[in-house]
Amino acid sequence: MGSQRLDFAEFYRGARDECLRTVLVSVGDSDAAQELVDEAFARACASWRKVSRHPAPAAWVVRTALNVNISRWRRRRREVAVPDLGTVADLSTAHEAADSPVDPRIMAALLRLPARQRQVVALRLFLDLDTGRTAEVLGVAPSTVKAHLARALTALRDDLVPTQEQERSS
Amino acid sequence: MNDHDLITAVRDSFTDVHSDTPVEQIVRRSRAVRARRQVPALTAAVAVVAAAGLAVTWLLPGHSATVQPGIHLTAWTVVKHADGTVYVRINQLRDPGGLQRKLRADGVPASVVFGNPMNVQLKPCQWYHGNVSGLLPKVVPSIAPGQPAILAIRPSALPAGAGVQIITMTNLSRIGVRLVSASQGCTGS
Numbered sequence: 082m083g084s085q086r087l088d089f090a091e092f093y094r095g096a097r098d099e100c101l102r103t104v105l106v107s108v109g110d111s112d113a114a115q116e117l118v119d120e121a122f123a124r125a126c127a128s129w130r131k132v133s134r135h136p137a138p139a140a141w142v143v144r145t146a147l148n149v150n151i152s153r154w155r156r157r158r159r160e161v162a163v164p165d166l167g168t169v170a171d172l173s174t175a176h177e178a179a180d181s182p183v184d185p186r187i188m189a190a191l192l193r194l195p196a197r198q199r200q201v202v203a204l205r206l207f208l209d210l211d212t213g214r215t216a217e218v219l220g221v222a223p224s225t226v227k228a229h230l231a232r233a234l235t236a237l238r239d240d241l242v243p244t245q246e247q248e249r250s251s
Numbered sequence: 252m253n254d255h256d257l258i259t260a261v262r263d264s265f266t267d268v269h270s271d272t273p274v275e276q277i278v279r280r281s282r283a284v285r286a287r288r289q290v291p292a293l294t295a296a297v298a299v300v301a302a303a304g305l306a307v308t309w310l311l312p313g314h315s316a317t318v319q320p321g322i323h324l325t326a327w328t329v330v331k332h333a334d335g336t337v338y339v340r341i342n343q344l345r346d347p348g349g350l351q352r353k354l355r356a357d358g359v360p361a362s363v364v365f366g367n368p369m370n371v372q373l374k375p376c377q378w379y380h381g382n383v384s385g386l387l388p389k390v391v392p393s394i395a396p397g398q399p400a401i402l403a404i405r406p407s408a409l410p411a412g413a414g415v416q417i418i419t420m421t422n423l424s425r426i427g428v429r430l431v432s433a434s435q436g437c438t439g440s
Contacts (some may be wrong), residue, residue, distance in 0.1 A: 090274045099269040105268060112385030119272050119280065120392065126281035127288075153388060182267035187260070206262050234254055237261065242252050 089129045093122055093173040101209050104146045105183075106203035109192045113150070121146035139208055140218045147200070172216040190240040201226055283336050287393060289405060326350075331357045335407050336392075341423060342399045350417075351439075360414030360438035362431060366421070375436030379413045383430060390415060396426045398399045414438030 097118065104121075105114040121142045125132045135141045191199055197219070204215045205226075212230075216223040252260075326345040330338045337357050339350070348375040349365040354361035362376050386408070393403040400423040404415060419426045431437055 089278075093274050093277060097272070098268065101270040102265045105265070110385065111268075113388070115270065115272070116388055118270060119277060122272075122277045123280035123284050126278055127284040135265060144362050184264040187264040191261070202261070206258055207265065234257060238252060238257055241257070241260070 088133060089126050092133070092138060093126075096142065097122065099209075100139055100142050100146070102204040103143050103207040104150075106191055106207065107143075107147060107196070107200050108150055109188075114146075117146040117150050118142070120149050137208075137210065137214055137218075138216060140204070140210060143204065143208060144218050186241065190237050193240065194233050194236055197221075198229045198236070201229040202233045202237075205230060266380075279334050283332060283334055283392075283403070286332055286336075286338070289356060329353045329357060335405065337406065339402045339403045339404065340399045341401075341419065341426075344419060344421075346425070351364075353435045355416075355439045356400075359404050360409065360433045360440055361404075362414065362416040362437050364416065364418045375434065376416050377437070378436075379430040379432050381410055386410070386413075387428070387430060390430065392429050394426060394428060396424050398423055400426045402426070402428065 083158045085100065100121070101114055104118050105111055108114050108117065124145055125138065125142050132138050132141050135194065191202065200219060201215060204210045204218060205212075212223045212226050216226045219226070263343070304384070317393070326343040327350050328340045328342075330340075332338065335358070337354065337359055339354070341350075344365040351361055351363040354363070355431050387396040389405065389408040390413075391402060391404055395401045400419070402417070409415070409430075412433055414431050414437060416431045416437070417426070418429070431440060
């Protein structure tokens with residue numbers, strides 16, 4: 082049990098930043114991302130015997146965090162139906178931008194991508210997953226991952242390059 | 252800009268994003284995860300015993316029971332775990348005042364409303380107007396509507412001056428939780 086805890090602690094310290102960055106790109110809100118990643122790591126710790134045998138435990142954590150996010154969104158959607166509880170859903174991205182340590186132009190460009198493209202970018206760039214593993218995590222075909230990544234990179238380039246070139250010329 | 256440069260630019264822009272949650276906090280939270288998993292198992296076990304026609308009463312701290320011929324059913328159960336998380340299980344929409352008192356005794360500044368909020372006096376409670384971004388999932392990390400409805404409340408995550416209001420209307424398939432300003436009239440303090 083003690084060695085299991087040490088194993089988990091080592092995994093956590095090595096993977097937490099990458100997982101947080103991946104989930105942040107996916108959900109766009111730093112507080113929400115931190116909360117989701119903490120919850121996912123807690124679940125990983127609670128099932129460490131199983132998760133430690135997973136071929137990509139960090140991908141398991143990210144998938145869990147995204148599933149928790151979906152569950153919470155669905156729960157809030159139910160709550161909206163109750164009179165006077167409409168504002169219970171308090172996840173917003175707009176006023177988070179000022180506090181974010183991420184370059185706001187890059188964050189804004191990422192947030193303009195469709196959710197699935199953003200998830201592909203996050204898993205490929207921050208968790209360094211290959212196409213096959215990314216496809217497994219998202220439950221889609223490898224060809225879909227490739228297509229999403231290509232479209233996402235094109236959109237990001239269109240969004241970011243003119244700004245950077247302007248900066249260079251001024 | 253080629254793909255490699257673009258990917259490097261995006262990746263580099265996140266280098267200042269770090270998770271600062273200590274591992275000890277995650278391990279403590281994992282115990283709450285295990286405890287949450289045990290609640291449905293406990294529910295199933297009680298259902299089996301009740302089906303056998305035995306008199307059942309919850310041997311857990313804080314419950315409201317009604318007596319029917321041969322069987323005790325709890326309207327709700329409140330269990331406070333060692334990490335401070337308070338688990339609420341609502342079986343029936345009865346005795347909101349008792350639930351409210353029990354939650355307050357367990358350290359949750361709470362208001363409980365069962366029934367149509369339009370017909371219930373909500374005026375003593377006002378929305379909490381502090382920084383609420385991302386706060387509700389921290390205070391109430393788990394809400395599972397249904398029969399029974401189960402909530403986990405973490406009072407330590409509440410900022411000073413905030414409380415929790417639980418509103419359930421005519422059935423347990425919809426359960427609402429909102430953050431309110433703590434006051435004598437609303438949350439008891």
